[in-house]
Amino acid sequence: MSSAATPPSFSTAEVAQRLGVSAPTVQRWVDQGYIKAWKTVGGHRRIDAASVESFLASQQLQAVARPAGKTPARPGPSVLVVDDNPDDRDLLSAVVEATLPDAAIQVVENGFQALVAIGQVTPDILLTDVVMPHMNGLEMLRELRQARTPGPRAIVVVTSLGPERLAALGGLPAGVGLVHKPVAPDGLAAALRACLEPPKINE
Template sequence: MSAEVCTTQQAAALLGISVTSVQQLVESGEIEAWKTKGGHRRIPVTAIHAFKASSQGDSPHAAAAEREERLVVMIVEDNPLQRGIYEAQVGSWNFPVRVHLCDSGYKALVDIAKDKPDVLLLDIVMQGIDGYEVMQTVLSYPELADVQIAVITSLEFEDLERRGGLPAGVTYLPKPIAYDELRGYLRACHAQKLKSMHAHGN
């Protein structure tokens, strides 16, 4: 290890966490890093110290575990004002959540591949690739089977039925959104995530 940079394995040793945890922290932007031409990650030692400082006295392992327990919520909404309201509302609720905003169905499909969310909140009526198409695409991939999907729409059930209806397991939340209902839904999703993590020994 040079005085300035380290490998993923060296960063894991410095932080006392697993290599996988370091990779997740890098991918989420929590730790600064870059890749060499050969595809190997290099992490500035200063970034390691900055991450330790941001943990506010918690052990790196505890900080990484807390991040893994956050509910990752991707909100797909083409109205910028509505996106801001969702972000403010969800961010104000007292449970660990990370909000990922998308302004189009196309961007959602790109971002889902990079940052698999726990929950997908979909506006149905959008230009281009709409929420219904995003939902159908996500449901067609077995590796995304555990993503919870809720559609938030002003369309009536009858309108959705004309497009084939909502598949089993997809939640319908009518607009204007009742935020107490949305909060209850996300809390249930978070409880399910924690239960699944503990069942798999994470």
């Protein structure tokens, strides 16, 4: 009797390119059981193709595109909002809409969905919470730095954590804006407007 056919599979690098994330990110998802994989006799990791497509579909289905306001004459900035709390997502999105009326907003509920969304289309601004299940916001930002695709133009972290707790989680990356919860709309609006300011050039 012939052995069962090997199911279609990809290498780690191929999956990383397919999802627009880094190879270490793919390996992490495999280790955590989100994507199925096995090793060949030669010790090479192969990743189940159906598992990859299922994972990608599940993350994309939960990402919601929210174009804000009327269709602008000139395309506005794209903003990705990442927060596992639906009330906080609504608040953050509302402030973005009020501050940047011509922005196109996409909301997702965790770091996994954010990495997949950014791997497909990089937003101009990433607005993210820190405390989220499975992968916190700072872990997501570190994974993003290793990704194959360019990162967002600007990143703003929104959190209720204090400096010591943020430091314990690895600290904020350089150049990342910080807004504390509970969110003051005026403070978040100022941070969003700062994201669109041209970089200062030292004379």
